[in-house]
Amino acid sequence: MALNTSADAPIPVGQVSRLIGGWIDRLGAVWVEGQITQLSRRPGAGVVFLTLRDPSHDISLSVTCYRVVFDRVADIVSEGARVVVHAKPEWYAPRGQLSLRATEIRPVGVGELLARLEQLKKSLAAEGLFALDAKRPLPFLPQLIGLVCGRASAAERDVLENARHRWPAVRFEVRNVAVQGVHAVPQVVKAVKELDSVPDVDVIIVARGGGSVEDLLPFSDEQLVRTVAACRTPVVSAIGHEPDTPLLDLVADLRASTPTDAAKKVVPDVGEELTRIRQLRERALRTITGLLDREERGLAAACHRPCMERPQRMVEEREEQVSALLERGRRTLGHLLDRADSELAHTRARVVALSPAATLERGYAVLQRADGGVVRAADEVSAEEKLRARVAEGEFTVRVTP
Structure with a gap:
């Protein structure tokens, strides 16, 4: 309006x-x-x-x-x-x-594609496919390595050359597949399953060189991710370059930034291992030598102790101690016997002094009535009563006269 x-x-x-x-x-x-x-x-x-x-x-x-x-x-x-x-x-x-x-x-465009991948990533993570505790350790020295890569690709050459340079005796079981396009996912899935079914394969490497986000899409496919998660053999992901992070990197047991890095992480370097062994042997030799030297010094110190140089000295010292104790025991026992004898003599003298017999020996007599009672007063006897008189050397009968 x-x-x-x-x-x-x-x-x-x-x-x-x-x-x-x-x-x-x-x-x-x-x-x-x-x-x-x-x-x-x-x-x-x-x-x-x-x-x-x-x-x-x-x-x-x-x-x-x-x-x-x-x-x-x-x-x-x-x-x-x-x-x-x-x-x-x-x-x-x-x-x-x-x-x-x-x-x-x-x-x-690519943003929409990344959004779908992000949703798939969250869904698979919720199922536990990316959990760290589900990762399997790689063997120290794999005897047979499975390799999934493009035919005559730079990734195949990098893995093989670097691995054999590090450990010439290592063996590979290679599966050449399409690494981009509509046939990539089924061929990679089939190759991984075949290598996983080979008992001698110790580890599987899935390798591909760099590329655009669209080129690396097969390695974020849900079918491939679930196949790798179900493998019994440890799987190493070596897709693209350092910034590239397809979903295969998350589910694999080990992520390598490049195919060359995968060869270095899977195969040990023979030169480095020989150097490490030599260093360990030298360390062990130094440790054993030091232990022997320490024990030898301890043994020498023990041998120079007086008890080891003249062992009979300890017996002689003990003999002197035993002799001293024996002499001390004898003196102590003698003192005890002498004191006991003296006490016994004193006791005997006191007993003799207090004995009635001693009184009788001085001329005293003990008068007893017929019933054995002792006469202590004159009024206790009657005339003509017979009494028994005990003296030091015997006894006799007396009569009381009025």
């Missing part, structure tokens, strides 16, 4: 801004393609700000979206990426600024 305005009857800027906002609000959501030139994700903020630019017309628009919308593609979208955004135009009246409120972001 046209506005009736003139130089004499203008309308305020704020009204114009509100009218523009009303017209823009009537627009529905649109799909917009462009390149991300600025990206702002503040920690803890719930909204992400970015600038979408059209390189062909050098026009930019501000885009806002909730963090949950951007987090769906955060792993594969960064500044410089081309994206398709489903957004609704919004007009900020106070500043007169047009922006887009995004509800969905999709990467374009």
